[in-house]
Amino acid sequence: MGESERREEIVLFPFMAQGHIIPMLALALELEKRNKYSITIVNTSLNITKLKSSLPPASSITLLTIPFNPSDHNLPSNAHNTDTIPYHLVLRLIRACTTLSAPFKTLLQTLITPDSNLCIIADIFFGWTAAVAKDLGAFHLIFSGCPAYGLACYHSLWLNLPHRLPTATATGDSFTLPDFPEARLIHRTQLPTNISEADGTDEWSLFQRYNFSFWPHSDGVLFNTVESFDSVGLDYFRRKLGRPAWPVGPLLLSTGAASRGKGGGINPSLCNQWLNSKPLRSVLFVCFGSMNTVSASQMMELAKALERCGRNFIWVLRPPIGFDINSDFRESEWLPLGFAERVGGSGRGLLVHDWAPQVEILSHGAVSAFLSHCGWNSVLESLSQGVPILGWPMAAEQFYNCKMLEEEVGVCVEVARGKSCEVRCADIVGKIELVMEETEKGARMREKAREIRDVIKNAFKSEDDGVKGSSARALDEFLSAAMS
Numbered sequence: 001m002g003e004s005e006r007r008e009e010i011v012l013f014p015f016m017a018q019g020h021i022i023p024m025l026a027l028a029l030e031l032e033k034r035n036k037y038s039i040t041i042v043n044t045s046l047n048i049t050k051l052k053s054s055l056p057p058a059s060s061i062t063l064l065t066i067p068f069n070p071s072d073h074n075l076p077s078n079a080h081n082t083d084t085i086p087y088h089l090v091l092r093l094i095r096a097c098t099t100l101s102a103p104f105k106t107l108l109q110t111l112i113t114p115d116s117n118l119c120i121i122a123d124i125f126f127g128w129t130a131a132v133a134k135d136l137g138a139f140h141l142i143f144s145g146c147p148a149y150g151l152a153c154y155h156s157l158w159l160n161l162p163h164r165l166p167t168a169t170a171t172g173d174s175f176t177l178p179d180f181p182e183a184r185l186i187h188r189t190q191l192p193t194n195i196s197e198a199d200g201t202d203e204w205s206l207f208q209r210y211n212f213s214f215w216p217h218s219d220g221v222l223f224n225t226v227e228s229f230d231s232v233g234l235d236y237f238r239r240k241l242g243r244p245a246w247p248v249g250p251l252l253l254s255t256g257a258a259s260r261g262k263g264g265g266i267n268p269s270l271c272n273q274w275l276n277s278k279p280l281r282s283v284l285f286v287c288f289g290s291m292n293t294v295s296a297s298q299m300m301e302l303a304k305a306l307e308r309c310g311r312n313f314i315w316v317l318r319p320p321i322g323f324d325i326n327s328d329f330r331e332s333e334w335l336p337l338g339f340a341e342r343v344g345g346s347g348r349g350l351l352v353h354d355w356a357p358q359v360e361i362l363s364h365g366a367v368s369a370f371l372s373h374c375g376w377n378s379v380l381e382s383l384s385q386g387v388p389i390l391g392w393p394m395a396a397e398q399f400y401n402c403k404m405l406e407e408e409v410g411v412c413v414e415v416a417r418g419k420s421c422e423v424r425c426a427d428i429v430g431k432i433e434l435v436m437e438e439t440e441k442g443a444r445m446r447e448k449a450r451e452i453r454d455v456i457k458n459a460f461k462s463e464d465d466g467v468k469g470s471s472a473r474a475l476d477e478f479l480s481a482a483m484s
Helices: 018-032 045-054 087-109 129-136 148-160 166-171 203-212 227-241 268-276 296-308 339-346 358-362 376-383 398-409 425-436 440-458 470-483
Strands: 007-013 038-043 062-065 116-123 139-144 221-223 245-247 283-287 312-317 349-353 367-372 389-391 412-414
Touching: 007 018, 018 038, 018 045, 018 116, 018 139, 018 376, 018 470, 038 045, 045 062, 087 129, 087 203, 116 129, 116 470, 129 139, 139 470, 148 203, 148 227, 148 398, 221 227, 227 245, 227 398, 227 440, 227 470, 245 470, 268 312, 268 349, 268 358, 283 296, 283 358, 296 339, 296 425, 339 349, 358 367, 358 376, 367 376, 367 425, 376 389, 376 398, 376 440, 389 398, 389 425, 398 412, 412 425, 412 440, 425 440
Parallel strands: 007 038, 007 116, 038 062, 116 139, 139 221, 221 245, 283 312, 283 367, 312 349, 367 389, 389 412
Antiparallel strands: none
């Protein structure tokens, strides 16, 4: 059988978290447009059920269930997704996934035929799949839903723990990354809790070093980013791993497919109706993603700031740290007395519990700025609409996403840092006014955000539109390498 007649199989295996599943689903849908590949997404049963409802009716993408029993790993029986578990169990779920090597290999063997070409695209937490790919003679790629710059900082910190080195201790609260000096200074307050507490012998350190040890054996890394504003991070991985790093973003789901929640939230039509009643560029959208929340004291100061600044706002509320994030929200306890009634009665604030149609909100002309945790899906959804960001990073690589957006790209101002920092109402008000009022810096940020919107829009331009976009070219390059 000739090369042109080979069966070309692409298998995608995301980690069991919405922030990881969504961009990989978007990648699968982008690959499906090529009409050349048999595409399969692998995951556990509950995630496969959710994915079925996210696929377009005519999609040819296959969904395959990999056997997984959370109870075997001292996890709750419904722990198929990080949405359902507290943060302290996330590492246990990640480590439990390393036991899936044998069932994953068995599942792949059912797809392979003598004429097939197999490409495996696996999550950043699933480095172990590179060994499975090697056993099967398959092409293997790591997929990162976050930008190369943010992941470069995160990768370097775990490998080097530079904040533990004597030189870092001697120089105070800031230090450089030994293998990524381009990031300049990192401050101790920019360390997520698990890295800040790491000493090299803790469970997170041991897992990350195990995980990263497989990456050089992969055939490359795919990033949900665009070359022109993330070249520094991409170059880090090209030299560090000696492998290609292909920027194939932005990978965003369409409006309908991206409307997701855990059962609560607001009807999108009601949200749109409220936005339609507001002037252009007058609304601040506040949302910290699907897994994050702030402390009770931070929530109180943020509420005071939203009321004092006099701006229209939509705020997605979840219970503060220390309470079940999926439990009922107690307004009388966690917000200033009478806050909900005042902002609701005046029509100036829309309080939404658990979930809001984020893509639809950010694409509405009434929205001026986004107060965000700087998770990369949220960042791309915001910048693809030209909406600048007020950053409040909380975990993982979000601190370095925020750093890049502020220092390198110029579309963000950091409002606060982490889940335990002290925040003051007046400081938050000042940052909101800086971005939303006609200040010189605010005007520059909005102009830069519009420029990045156009960069993102052009990334997937086809040759029919003239010059092919950078991400479209990168997609061609990785597919050519995978199927050669």
